[in-house]
Amino acid sequence: MNPRERRAARHQPPNPEAGTDPRPRRRKAPITVDQVVDTALGVVATEGYEALTMRRLAGALDTGPASLYAHVVNKADLDELLIGRLCSELAxxxxxxxxxxxxxxxxxxxxxxxxxxxxxxxxxxxxxxxxxxxxxxxxxxxxxxxxxxxxxxxxxxxxxxxxxxxxxxxxxxxxxxxxxxxxxxxxxxxxxxxxxxxxxxxxxxxxxxxxxxxxxxxxxxxxxxxxxxxxxxxxxxxxx
The missing domain is CATH 1.10.357.10 (Tetracycline Repressor, domain 2)
Known part of the structure; x- marks a missing residue:
């Protein structure tokens, strides 16, 4: 899967055939990949990289950990997004x-x-x-x-x-x-x-x-x- 396909896959639900989750959600506004990265960098800036877990990030976004996986494949994928953001600012x-x-x-x-x-x-x-x-x-x-x-x-x-x-x-x-x-x-x-x-x-x-x-x-x-x-x-x- 190329990078474009990989990024697009984040916007699909983890299991499209499972239907809509009937449980109430804590957060109504949709989460974007950019918000995930911004929030993760904020956690690292104030608490250090060791403090950054999927659970800690979900808390900072006011959502549940499971919902992050619609946007981030796993922690390694999040790491790549973080380094990618830093690289994007490099001339x-x-x-x-x-x-x-x-x-x-x-x-x-x-x-x-x-x-x-x-x-x-x-x-x-x-x-x-x-x-x-x-x-x-x-x-x-x-x-x-x-x-x-x-x-x-x-x-x-x-x-x-x-x-x-x-x-x-x-x-x-x-x-x-x-x-x-x-x-x-x-x-x-x-x-x-x-x-x-x-x-x-x-x-x-x-x-x-x-x-x-x-x-x-x-x-x-x-x-x-x-x-x-x-x-x-x-x-x-x-x-x-």
């Missing part, structure tokens, strides 16, 4: 052989910023075989940039996948770190000064490099580490 450049590395960095940074608006939502992107046209638009755009840069097709295909995987993993870890920092009892775990103190307090005989380079190990502001790793990945594609 893609026309591939330029002269600036393809910078273009890739910009696309990845844009995806990173989209993910970080919604705590933990990048988890939804893992192990996904997308059919959503907006998700495919982003992967198509990245592939086009890589090919324009002279990267061989096989390397370009794997690189696009690896870059998106890294962005999702980075954002998921950062969401976990921020959550721990928000918890009073766990703040010390991710505090840089505390990490530096612990590293420098290690026995130098057993950990000579860690103690000597503790400052380097705990350094970095903002997305410095993200930019560094992305640069390693993209610059390494030159040999392909």
């Amino acid at each position: 893609l450049p026309a591939p330029d052989p002269a600036t393809w590395r910078e273009q890739l960095r910009d696309v990845c940074a844009g995806m990173r910023d989209q993910y970080l608006r919604y705590p933990g939502i990048s988890r939804a992107a893992f192990a996904m075989a997308p059919t959503d046209l907006e998700i495919l638009r982003v992967s198509e755009g990245m592939l086009a940039i890589l090919l324009a840069g002279g990267v061989a097709p096989q390397a370009a295909a794997w690189a696009a996948d690896a870059l998106l995987l890294y962005v999702a993993a980075y954002c998921l870890e950062l969401s976990v770190v921020r959550q721990r920092a928000a918890d009073g009892d766990d703040a010390w775990v991710v505090d840089r000064d505390e990490l530096l103190r612990r590293f420098t307090a290690l026995p130098a005989g057993a950990f000579p490099h860690t103690t000597r380079h503790a400052a380097e190990l705990t350094s970095g502001e903002g997305h410095d580490r993200f930019d560094f790793t992305l640069g390693l990945m993209i610059d390494g594609l030159g040999r392909h």
Whole structure:
């Protein structure tokens, strides 16, 4: 079933032959797919991705969980819709052989910023075989940039996948770190000064490099580490 057919299927009742449900419904206004996605993103923005269940979403929509399945096939399908919405807001450049590395960095940074608006939502992107046209638009755009840069097709295909995987993993870890920092009892775990103190307090005989380079190990502001790793990945594609 292609993406258009899949989207159209959401507007059909789960079992058309069963007739109309005689039980009273809590909600009279019809639910749309866009409302489902908007509401789901609202839940994630305020409560985090882990709080998003079909039951929680149904409550936010003032309906029953069963009624959602007329619009969303399952939780995996909802995940795809969420990532698709984020991808739809991502601008893609026309591939330029002269600036393809910078273009890739910009696309990845844009995806990173989209993910970080919604705590933990990048988890939804893992192990996904997308059919959503907006998700495919982003992967198509990245592939086009890589090919324009002279990267061989096989390397370009794997690189696009690896870059998106890294962005999702980075954002998921950062969401976990921020959550721990928000918890009073766990703040010390991710505090840089505390990490530096612990590293420098290690026995130098057993950990000579860690103690000597503790400052380097705990350094970095903002997305410095993200930019560094992305640069390693993209610059390494030159040999392909």
